[in-house]
Amino acid sequence: MTTTPVAVPERTVSRRVVFLLAVTCGVAVGNIYFPQAVTPLVASGLAVPADSAATVVTAAQVGYAVGIFLLVPLGDRFAHRPLIVCLLGLSGLGLLAASAASSLPFLLGASVLVGITTVVAPIIAPMAVGLVPDDRRGAVTGTLLAGSIGGMLLSRAFGGAVGEWLGWRAPYLVAAAMVLTMATVLVFVAPRTVPSTRQRYPSLLGEALRLLRSERELRRSCFYQATIFGAFTAVWTGLALLLTGPTYGLGAHVVGAFALVNAATMFCTPLAGRWIDRRGPDPVNLVCMVAVLVSAVVLAGGMRGGVAGLVALAVGTLVLDVAMQSGMVANQVRIFALRPDARSRLNTAYMTCAFLGGSIGSWCGVRAFAQFGWAGVCAVVAILSGAALTRHLLR
Template sequence: MDRRLVALLALTCAIAVGNIYFPQAVSPLVAAGLGTSPDTAAVVVTATQIGYTTGIFLLVPLGDRLPYRRLLVTLLAASGLALLGAALARSLPQLVVASVLVGVTTTAAQLIGPMTVGLVPEGRRGAVMGTLLSGSIGGMLLARTFSGGLGERFGWRAPYLVAGLVVLCLAVVLARILPRTTAVAAAPRVPFRTLPVRPLRLLRAEPELRRSACYQAALFGGFSAVWTCLALLLTGPLYGFGPQALGLVALTGVITMACTPVAGRIVDRHGPDPVNLTCFLATLAAAAVLAVGARGGTAGLVALVLGTLLLDTAMQCGMVANQARFYALRGDSRSALNTGYMTCAYLGGSAGSWLGLQLYGYGGWLGVCLLSALLTAPAVDSVRRVRAAKRQVG
């Protein structure tokens, strides 16, 4: 795998992940365009995440059985068509259905990771995986800015239309450039009918996979709750900004792209547990800082920027630590391991989005911050394991 191919795969991760996050910035515009309340229109974000979780569970295990190039291109083409369908939606129920389909088919990033790990020497895996994760982070951050600015200028349909065309073009490029060596199936003897069950069996058989999944579900739940409700806060009466404001706040998280390689080196040197504990503590601190955002004004806006930056860094560095833990378990089942892990993580994210919206309706922004703080409860287990490791070394 040369640098150009790695860069292309990182771009694919960026675009795929971006399609999950850009609806967060345009949900207020969707509400205005389809004649519904902002709280109701925010269900589009949750629908996309639910679809993504479903796609991870049903489609990513196929990476252990089908040629990667064919699978990636097919999913990207289907995702592009689903995005175009969302752009043409005439009602909120139609948009919700299209959003579920977008989520189901936008699973390319979760196939690229296991594929790449099997295609590069062990000494290069950390660097390549760090590059792919940086692409995913860039897509997540830029997608909100892209959709907020484009939607504010041309309406909420424009981001869906542009994203659909970009994904279809990327599918054509990958079909021509992705080498045939990626078509080697990792587990050719695994029957198709057993593929959806394998992640569940691995979750039952591998305690370290369960732990990684639990940690990331908690981190991602708090992360999703904050970002889903942040659009409502910024565009509401307290701040009165346009949808583009969410994208500008998200851009500050570009610092996260520089932090994940550092987290990877720490994991290589000291193991994932100290990084996990630091991420939980950082999330707890982020919840406290974000709570100041309920005051409004300049001080509140600064708190929102700093809090989301800390929250993003904690979530992404936690991803590095947890992936390092479970990818080391079984080399012949990487797609299934990743499926079990990401399914749990995105179930946590979907639950966090839904709970965040409920708490925002009842308790406002402070309720969302409290939820994010409560989801750091697994830090207790991290503290115990870090202390146990220190006693063994001593």
Template structure:
């Protein structure tokens, strides 16, 4: 597989992931532009995330059923048109409905990963997947930062319009660049939807990967759900722009993730999983030291947490892609759904931990969650043997 195609698909993944995250930075501008409260404007974020979760379950399994050369451009066109429609939205209900459509159709990254895994040798799946994850990370970080500044300079409609044009342009490029592929299955659509549940029940390594990523992503989500409260609180006293700048600092993750992928190819997923979980525990300590106002500790802690989470994801997807060459999209559906459920739970528990115990409570939660994969790999018990 040519490097240019991998870089193209990494770019597509980044743009697609960014479509879910950039509304987080422009909610105040949306509220002002549509004359609604900031709380009501947050419905746009919820709709996009709900749509993405629905797309994981409803559309990602089609990667095993529909030729990817046809599926990806179709989803990109739908996403691009919905983004342009959102830029012209006259009211919040219309924008929320289009955000739901955007989130549902922009699930191309979980389709690209299994597709690429089938085109490269097993010895290069780690580094290739690391490159794809770097693209997604870059899209998330840049989308949050650039959209906020574009909305402040011009209008909240500008990020939607530019994203729509970019997605439609990528749809044309992808349609020409992707190679032909043969679908892995001809199963009817209802059977495709049930297949991830069956795979989860049958494949122990899939259950392990789901557990590991749900716990680590839960800790990651808890930190990023609460870090704005810390930065704008009395310990730091910054404004909301500091959150976007902190996220941009963590762009170093894009460099480290492909290196972690190479390590997975050499030593295997389990060893990398343990190292990443240990790094999350260290990051929890650094973040705890940041509670008194140390910006250096906060930057180091969030950077290490981001690197560990993304590197652990690389190890987990390599593990599940090795289970079946004909069901990678459905395996990824089960895995990503569990990961996002863990992230949602982590955000919910993290906010309540912050309210009850402050920032140190969030750090304790992160450390406790990271212990789960370490114990599961190094100290198998009756419960963890059921997963393994």
């Protein structure tokens, strides 16, 4: 068994390749997030209630969590290039199926399929970490995460604008074209690697669970990310309902454009990665948890409506985004140092927990908004971030 799944010298992994991998992460991750901006259009297009249409987001996130658990361990078992290209191809087919949906159940099924197969970002991260020296892991992880953040932000803006202009099906078609294009590019330029294990597939799945049971630091990182990411998805799922509702009465394109306010997050995660390389993950986690708790208070100002409310929402979501993503860099640097020969399996356990937390947060956000309005969503953020902070302080 090799210690890292690498079959090429480290010097061949150029900054250009890291940048391309970051773009790939962004294109893939965007498939999970652009539906957040188009759920009001889906509701009108399929003649279903708005809260029912919002379950499309939850379906994609549940599918993503399932895909992480079932497929990401294969990053330790197979060469990365064909695995990533195959998953991107299947994701493109799922997006095409979603664009042709004639009913909400069909769209939900296609969304689950897209979520399951678009898990290339958590496969790329441990691959890239194994291709660089130890003292660059934080920086490279931050760069890849910056690509994912760009996909999250731009996909919401793209989904809202294109959906408002051409209908809710158009974003799915454009996303399919982008995913299939990236799959074609990576056939030629993705790094070549070799497996780090020959374990059978059932054993790989069991290993992720065994690692979660045996590695205390993995469990801690999983809890941090599940709670903070749950707060994040609660906000962004409820935000579309708030901005398109009676308080603001804005269109879906504004919901997407609103996400661009948080573009600064793309530049913060590489800085957080370098800070982690110097100081370690724990100080970054602490700062990020406190920031998420503060964001809940700021976001509550969105209830007042008008310009003041929009400013509060912009500032609050910016603080939340930067804190969540920077904390994710810290958590991944911590877990990748545990077992160099099992990074994909470690990431499987970590990302599965994170997106299960995100799915629960999305569901709680929809229900809290339906029952208590925007104040309920802010309360969900405060509760989840408070749980993470309490766990960190009681270590």
